[in-house]
Amino acid sequence: MSDLIRNIIRFALFILVQVYLLNQLHLHQYIIPYIYYLFILWLPFSVSRINLLIIGFVTGLTLDAFSMQIGVHAAACTLLAYVRPFVINILTPKDSSEFNYREPSPRAMGWTPYLVYVLILTILHHFYMTFLQWLQFGNFLDFVIKVISTTGISMLLIITVELLFPRRMKFRTNTA
Amino acid sequence: MRNVFLFIRRYFTFICFLALQVAALYLLFTYNRFHRAKGLGFANELTGRINSRYKTVDDFFHLKAENQRLHQLNDSLLNLLPSNFEKIDTITRFVRDSIPYDTLGHYRQYLWRDARVVYNTVTAEKNYIQLNKGSNHGIRDNMSVINSDGSAVGVVVNVSPNFSQVMSLLHVQSKRSVVLKKSGNMGTIEWDGKDPLYLTMRNIPKSDSVLKGDTVLTSVNSNFPPGFMVGTVAEVLADKSTNFYVLKLKTAANFFNLQQVHIIENLYDDEQARLRDDTKKKIDDPKNYNR
Structure with missing residues (x-):
């Protein structure tokens, strides 16, 4: 299965799960589990930055279309897609002799760097999105609580997903 | 010009990011009522402050005309006060009875x-x-x-x-x-x-x-x-x-x-007064005086 088809299926799955499963869970007004952006985090290393930005924007916009809040997720995902390469650069070893995987994953990066990578981008995503939704810090404590709680539940979900669905690792080959 | 192109090429990713952010934010502020109101509110806040400063200065120069208009308005309102109107009795009408006494023979004086x-x-x-x-x-x-x-x-x-x-x-x-x-x-x-x-x-x-x-x-x-x-x-x-x-x-x-x-x-009253005057005239008349 080619990367393209696989990612298209992932895209559809993530959006559907996010819209029809997670957005329907009314846990608490501050705690909304988000997982759809994992699609962007899982994109192959080989995707160029421009394409990454466009994919991020489109992903966000798609979710926006479902959640009746045009622009919030698009902006957050674009930021996510823009920052992703920097974070990956910081967290992966410079000499890529032992770094042969196609996508970011616990096995490719190691659990700790991978979780740090996910955590940074999750916090960034939630922070920016919450800010855009509220357009103010309001009571700053409320703001921080919302960001932290949403981040926490998202992290929990992502770890669960990683453990439940270990991806078959593909090595980067010269032929690809 | 070349430098401009170089600059664009060098920062193409960042410019792209900015463009997409702007597009997302544009959508956000255009299609969401809350965000639009919020955005307009912010703009209003900013322009409103400047406008109100300007208005205070502007108002000062129109104080005289404003005063005049206010005074005229007061005048017209004061004219409407109920205390301006005296109730003229238009209902009662005086009709002299053609028979000045009632059936018992009482004359009204x-x-x-x-x-x-x-x-x-x-x-x-x-x-x-x-x-x-x-x-x-x-x-x-x-x-x-x-x-x-x-x-x-x-x-x-x-x-x-x-x-x-x-x-x-x-x-x-x-x-x-x-x-x-x-x-x-x-x-x-x-x-x-x-x-x-x-x-x-x-x-x-x-x-x-x-x-x-x-x-x-x-x-x-x-x-x-x-x-x-x-x-x-x-x-x-x-x-x-x-x-x-x-x-x-x-x-x-x-x-x-x-x-x-x-x-x-x-x-x-008329009759009595006439009688009084006539009597006076009659008595004072030299013709009668000697009698």
Whole structure:
């Protein structure tokens, strides 16, 4: 299965799960589990930055279309897609002799760097999105609580997903 | 130009990011009511501050015109106040009965009309009272005015179509004929122009026994219908030089708060006056004088 088809299926799955499963869970007004952006985090290393930005924007916009809040997720995902390469650069070893995987994953990066990578981008995503939704810090404590709680539940979900669905690792080959 | 292209090429990713962010934010602020309101609110806040600063300066230069307009508005509003309008009685109409006596043979001599005081003074030497009825309602000069509690007030001295002017008893030129109730002796009342509570009564002979508290009534000699209160004797002073008392009368009517009054017309006033004049003429006529 080619990367393209696989990612298209992932895209559809993530959006559907996010819209029809997670957005329907009314846990608490501050705690909304988000997982759809994992699609962007899982994109192959080989995707160029421009394409990454466009994919991020489109992903966000798609979710926006479902959640009746045009622009919030698009902006957050674009930021996510823009920052992703920097974070990956910081967290992966410079000499890529032992770094042969196609996508970011616990096995490719190691659990700790991978979780740090996910955590940074999750916090960034939630922070920016919450800010855009509220357009103010309001009571700053409320703001921080919302960001932290949403981040926490998202992290929990992502770890669960990683453990439940270990991806078959593909090595980067010269032929690809 | 080359540098510009180089710059764009170098930062293409970042510019792309910015463009996409701007697009997302544009969508956000365009299609969401809350965000649009919020955005417009922020813009309003900013421009509103500047505008209000400008407006305060601008207002200062228009203060004069504004004042003028305000004053005109006040003027037109004050004109609408109910206190500007005097209620002219247009309902009651005076119709002289063609048969001036009823079936029992009673002739009517006095006709009463109600009226309201619209102007009244007590502090001047010549006090007048204005009533809200005039010649349109059949009021004429020399009609008498009695307060709502039945005490004498004054005599109509001038009328306009809708108002009449009453010479109050508190008028230094007022001189009315009254009687002492106890003895029926006639006297005249005047006012010295000092205390609006007290009138002066003269021409009661010292042979009469007058006491403090005696009642004084209107007499047939005046235009007042006889038998209405004028006042009570407050002090009895003996005038040393004449054979008459000088009585100080406490007025029965409270001139300070006159409101509703009656105007009384003597229907035979003309006839009586004519008779008086004719008699005078007749007696004074030299032809008759010698007889």
